[in-house]
Every structure is written in C-alpha cells, then in structure tokens.
Amino acid sequence: MNTPLDPEAVVQRQLDAYNARDVDALMAAYAEDLQQFEHPDILLCSGAAQLRERMTARLSDPHLYARLIHRAAIGNVVIDHEEVNRMFPEGTGKIELVAIYEVREGRIVSARFISGQKTLDSEARRLTS
Numbered sequence: 001m002n003t004p005l006d007p008e009a010v011v012q013r014q015l016d017a018y019n020a021r022d023v024d025a026l027m028a029a030y031a032e033d034l035q036q037f038e039h040p041d042i043l044l045c046s047g048a049a050q051l052r053e054r055m056t057a058r059l060s061d062p063h064l065y066a067r068l069i070h071r072a073a074i075g076n077v078v079i080d081h082e083e084v085n086r087m088f089p090e091g092t093g094k095i096e097l098v099a100i101y102e103v104r105e106g107r108i109v110s111a112r113f114i115s116g117q118k119t120l121d122s123e124a125r126r127l128t129s
Contacts, residue, residue: 007103008071011078014101014108018066021059027052031107039100039112061087066097076103093120 010029017025036044045054063086070081080099096116101108
C-alpha cells in the first residue's frame with residue numbers, strides 16, 4: 001500500500017504538480033538541497049532556489065504536459081519514461097525523456113534526465129501530409 005512518503009507517491013505528486021503548472025506543489029516534492037542533472041553528471045540546478053527559478057520559467061509554457069509511459073521503482077529510486085509536450089526555441093513539439101529520481105524521507109533529493117529525440121509539431125505535420 002502506498003503512503004504519502006512512498007517514493008512512487010512522491011514522484012507522482014511531482015508529476016501532477018508539473019502538469020498542473022503548480023510551482024509550489026512541485027517544490028513541496030523536492031528536498032531543500034536537491035540536485036538535478038542531465039545524465040550522467042551535468043548539473044542543471046542545485047538547491048530549492050535554483051529549482052524554483054528553473055521551474056517557474058518551464059511551467060510558464062502553456063503547451064507543457066508530461067505523459068507517463070512507464071514507471072519502475074526499486075527501493076528509493078523511481079524511473080519514469082515520459083513523453084513531454086512543450087515549446088522549444090524552434091516551436092512546439094515533444095521529446096521522450098527518462099527521469100531517474102532518488103527519494104529520501106518523502107522528498108526528491110536528486111533527479112537525472114536522459115533526453116531522447118525531439119519532434120517538432122511542424123515536422124510531424126510534414127510527415128503526415
């Protein structure tokens with residue numbers, strides 16, 4: 001049975017907050033001293049202040065939505081495979097993403113992201129026309 005502190009429940013709350021574009025709810029899922037990386041070790045942000053700044057900008061995208069494709073969990077590690085719709089500098093589109101979350105005491109302490117190929121909506125339209 002999942003409790004609010006279970007790693008999967010914590011990661012799901014974070015995903016729900018992301019899709020609702022609710023920065024405060026998203027921040028509540030993360031530890032104060034969190035770190036986010038582009039896999040394996042390129043630091044994207046460190047600490048709650050940097051995450052809030054990063055997520056405030058990201059969550060302002062009206063096209064933003066992450067669809068969970070698959071989730072696996074072992075102990076305090078949760079791995080999500082997602083498809084994320086968002087605005088890129090070249091236009092709207094989607095990207096596949098694997099997110100590896102480490103959860104301790106009911107908060108995400110680290111996240112590592114592996115990005116797949118992005119597909120712009122204009123490319124998809126050209127391929128189906």
